[in-house]
Amino acid sequence: MPGSQHVIVIGAGISGLSCAHRLNQLGAEVSLLESTDRPGGLIGVIRKEGFLFESGPQSFQTTDLILSLIRELGIEADLQTADSRAARYILLHGKLQRIPTSPQAMLTSSLLGVGSRWKILSEPFRKSRPPDGEESVAKFARRKFGDEILEYLVGPFVSGVYAGDPEKLSLRAAFPSLEEWEREYGSVLRGAKKSRKAPGATPSSLCSFRQGVVRLPNAIAEKLASRVQTGITAKSLNHLGPNGNAIFELHTERAGESTTMQASAIVFATPAYVSAHLIAPISEALTHTLSGIAYAPVAVIAAGYYRQQAGEPMEGFGFLVPRREKLHTLGTVWNSSLFPGRAPDGAVALTSFTGGATNPEIVSEPEDQIAKIIQSENEHILKIVGSPVTSSVWKYPRALPQYNLGHGHIVETIRYAERQLPGIFFAGNYLEGPSVGKCIENGFQTAEAVQNYLQTKA
Ligand SMILES: Cc1cc2nc3c(=O)[nH]c(=O)nc-3n(C[C@H](O)[C@H](O)[C@H](O)COP(=O)(O)OP(=O)(O)OC[C@H]3O[C@@H](n4cnc5c(N)ncnc54)[C@H](O)[C@@H]3O)c2cc1C
Known part of the structure; x- marks a missing residue:
């Protein structure tokens, strides 16, 4: 494609879709490649x-950001x-116990013993500071609240978000706000209260669509139209060196047939273990780093x-x-x-x-x-x-x-490598958070970084 700066985004999960969508909005020439027969990745x-x-x-x-994306896509009606106020429960000795959500409910709840309830209610007044080193979620919860709260509240919550092990998850990487709140206010509950949205701001809600969460990736894919190609698998990547605008050659496979595409920039929006394999011809060190994510x-x-x-x-x-x-x-x-x-x-x-x-x-x-x-x-x-x-x-x-102990260092290494490898970018749920919202934010930010790169290169 002489004269043009083509960006290839690999992987049409919500991270890759958001990235390609934002690139398209910014006027970049973008192709989004997906190996399966539908966009959406884990959303189905x-x-x-x-x-x-x-x-x-x-x-x-x-x-x-999600709300403005939904409005822009014209899918608010769905x-x-x-x-x-939907009640959430914890199983305690085989019976469902409602999780208390207010101090009053906490006082009377039988989910936790008196000592644990007191630890929660008094936490805003027991100021502390995070330790110097990285702390696991379990160590943090034990230090601030004790074993019972770790087992009956924190552990199940961690399963719900990361399907993770609190003994291995890094507090700083998995729940950065908690460490920040403790550092700033000496208390996570005080920090949570202070960080609540200002009155009048749109509160965050738990949402889906009439058609399921999949309505969102499908609507982005519809907007991208022929810029999304499904059934095409990225196989390997070569660095061509400065060669007009195209500096990468991506080998792909579609229905058993090999094809080659050229690009000025590549965004890996694939899981870390796939990106590890694809980046191998360009950086063995990155392959090693990305493979380290469990x-x-x-x-x-x-x-x-x-x-x-x-x-x-x-x-x-x-x-x-x-x-x-x-x-x-x-x-x-x-x-x-x-x-x-x-x-x-x-x-x-x-x-x-x-x-x-x-x-x-x-x-x-x-x-x-x-x-x-x-x-x-x-x-x-x-x-x-x-x-x-x-x-x-x-x-x-x-x-x-898994945002385990050391994950922050892994992400820093990936970010450093991105700066050393012009035209190579990473997006995905292993970088800034696994939730759909974090993946969308990460996709948008990656697109803006790509656009800045293309502009400085032009
Ligand atoms: C069971 C489960 C429940 C969850 N529940 C929630 C929830 O309730 N709320 C919430 O906010 N989040 C939830 N999440 C997290 C969230 O769904 C994911 O983190 C997010 O969807 C990941 O998006 P992604 O684009 O980063 O990755 P993926 O969705 O994994 O997308 C990567 C894409 O790359 C494609 N690909 C791979 N290799 C290649 C290749 N070589 N060439 C081309 N394409 C390739 C894949 O086919 C895939 O489509 C849940 C996750 C799981 C697994």
Whole structure:
């Protein structure tokens, strides 16, 4: 493509889509390549017998950027917002206990003993400072709140976000605000209060769409039109050296046929272990760094039941399971209570997660075996009688990157390497946070960095 500066973004998950979308907005000539037959990556949906099941994220937390993207894409009418007061539960000795959300509820809750409740209520007045070195999430929680809160609140929450192990996760990398709040205010609860949005600002809400979260990646892909190509796999990358505008040659494969594309800049929006392999001809050191990011396996088990089969009302967000309860389920979301249209009239839809860094072996079991184990745990907890009307299982051997101790250093090394390798950029859920919102922010920021690079090069 002589005279033009072509950018190739590899991987059409939400990170790559957001990056390509922003590049397109900025006027860059962009191609987005996706190896599977659809955009969206981990975001997916299926409809079965009147149920709508999400195979990856079940919802997303809004940010100002997501809301403006949704408006720009013209899909606000499809947006669904969950009730912000939806109750969340923890399984305690086999029974669901509501998580208290106010100091008053905390005083009377039987989820935690008196000592732990006092530790939470008094935390704003017990000032502390973070230690000099990097601290694990477990060490932080024990130091500030004690073992019970680590086991019954922090651990399950960490499973819900990272499918991670609190003993290994880095507080600084996984939950940077907590360390900042402790440093600034001496208290994480005081910091959380201070950081609340100003009155009048749009509050963050838990959302999805009538069609499921997938509406967002699909709408971005529609807008990108022929700039997105599916069924095309990036195989290897060569550096051509200054050769007009194109400095990279990307070898790809589509339906068994090899093709070559040239580009002035390449964005790797693939998982870290794929990017590690693709960057190998250009930087062995980066291959080593990217390969150092551990991924936790997760299986997602969705099931639909008639409402009268269940003894529990399943009203609220759902429940999390502390590892102390010795079950395989990490947590279960009550989809049909959060958003309308997830189940036919008189039925309920629920989605459970298993595996993670603390129980990876279960994800190697056959799908029907995983479904059987998780459904029998749900049946016990939710007093469900009989089999589900329908169900689905998805297994992800490498679902979520782990922001373990040392992750901050890994990200710094990747950022340093980007500065040493003009035209090479990385985006994805292993860099600035795994949530859909963080991936979108990261995609936009990467696009702006690419555009700056192209302008300085022109
Ligand atoms: C089970 C589960 C539940 C989750 N729940 C939530 C939630 O409720 N809320 C929330 O905010 N977040 C949630 N997340 C996190 C969030 O969904 C992900 O972090 C995010 O979707 C990752 O997007 P990504 O684009 O970085 O990566 P991916 O979605 O993994 O996209 C990478 C893309 O690259 C493609 N690719 C790979 N190799 C190649 C190649 N060689 N050539 C071309 N293309 C290639 C892949 O096919 C894929 O489409 C969840 C994640 C999982 C796994």
